[in-house]
Amino acid sequence: MNKSAPRGRRPGSPDTRAVILDIARRRFLAEGYHAVTLRSIAAEAGVDLALISYFFGSKKGLFGAALALAVNPAEVLAEALKGDPATFPQRVLRGVLAVWEDPVAGPTLIAMLRNAIQEPAFGALVKEVVEREIVDRVAAWLGGAAARKRAAAFGVQIGGLIVTRYLLRLEPIASMTPDEIVRHLGPGLRRALQEPGQRQEPGQRPAGRPPGGDRS
Amino acid sequence: MNKSAPRGRRPGSPDTRAVILDIARRRFLAEGYHAVTLRSIAAEAGVDLALISYFFGSKKGLFGAALALAVNPAEVLAEALKGDPATFPQRVLRGVLAVWEDPVAGPTLIAMLRNAIQEPAFGALVKEVVEREIVDRVAAWLGGAAARKRAAAFGVQIGGLIVTRYLLRLEPIASMTPDEIVRHLGPGLRRALQEPGQRQEPGQRPAGRPPGGDRS
C-alpha cells in the first residue's frame, strides 16, 4: 500500500499555497503557535512537510503569512476621531469592542497580541505601530499640556480592556455587555483625557480647549 | 578524557535540587520559557538531563517550581485598602509600581504573566486568583450598586498599566515616573470606582446616592 504521491509537480494548477495558508490560519487561531506542528499542517493539507518551508521559509513565516490579513486597528480610531469630541471615548469603546468581537478579525488580533507578548521581535512591531498610530494620533488630537501622557493614560485603559476581556477573560469584565462596558469605562476614560490638575465640571466638557488645539 | 561522572548517587550531600532551581530561575527570567532548554540547564548545573525530570517531572514543573516563591500581589491591595478611602487609587498605584519594579519580584511576575497569557492552564490559575483576591475584595470594600462591575473597571486600568508598561513597554507609559503615573492615572481610576450615572463633585467623595440598589 504505497500511497506516496509521485515526486514532482502535480498536474493541473492546484493552489496548494492557499490551502496550506487556510489550514494554518485555522489551526493557529484555534490552538496557538506552539501547539501546532508543521507536520500536522502538512498532513492535513495532504502535502509534504518540506513544501511549507519552500513556500513560507519557516514556521514563523507561515504564522506571519497566515495572520497577515487582519483589519487595521488604526481605522477604528480614525473613525472615532471624527465625531463630537464629547463622546469620543464612547465611540472608541464601541469601535474596539466591535473589532475585537468580530468573528474573523477578533481571533486574529488575539492571536497576534498573544504572540507579540511572548515574542520580542514580533512585540517590537506591535509596540511601534501602537505608539505611532494610536498614541501619537490621540495626542495630536488632544493638544494641550502633556498631551502624549494623557493619550498614554487613555491607551492604558483601552489596552487593559483588551487584555482582561479577551486575553485573560477575567470576570466580570469578560461577560459584561458593550453597554455596560461603555457605562463603566467611559467616565474614567474621559477623565484620563483631561489635564490632571483639572476638576471635572458637571454637565459639560472641560472648557477652554477647542479640539484643534496646540501641540503638547 | 572520560569525564563522565560515576553512575549512582554522589558522595556528600550536595543540594543539587536547589542548584538546578537557582539556575533555572535565572535563565527563565532572562531568556523566557521556550528559549531555555533543559539540556542547557543540566549542563550548567553539571548534571544529567534526566535528573531534572526526576526532580520536577517536566519542563513546566521546573518552571513552576522555579518561579513559585514570588510575592503575593494581594498584599499590596490589602495594604492599600486600609488607609483613607479618598486616596485609595493613589496608594494602589504606588503599591503596584513598587512591586512590579522590585528587582526580584518584578521580573518574576512579568515572566509569570507572560506565560499565563499563552498557556491556558497557567492562565486559568491567574484568572482565578485575580478574580478572587482582587476584584472580589475591591467590590466588597466598595459596596453599593454594581460594585463588582466598578471593581472590574478599576482592575482593567491596573491591568492595562501592567501590560503596557511592563510587558509591551509602550511609550510614553514605560518611561513615565511613578509621580507622573499617579498624576495621570489616578483621576480616571477614582472615577471608575464611582457609580456610572453620577457626576463628580469637586473635592469630596461621592455623596450619598439614592439607596435604590438596582443591580445593573
Place this chain on the structure above:
DNA sequence: CGGATTTATTCATCACCGTTGAAATGCTAC
C-alpha cells in the same frame, strides 16, 4: 554492625520537532 530500602544520579533510547539539500516532475516560454 549489616542487610534492605529509599534516594540520587547517569546512560541509552524514544518519538517528535523544524530545517535543509537533492532529486523528480509538471508547466511555460522560446
Place this chain on the structure above:
DNA sequence: GTAGCATTTCAACGGTGATGAATAAATCCG
C-alpha cells in the same frame, strides 16, 4: 521540442523533552 522554472517529495540532520533501566550512596532497622 526543449531549456528553464515552479512545485513537490524524499531523506537526512541536529536538537528537543521524556522515560526506563542500571548503579551507587545515604538511610533505616534489626
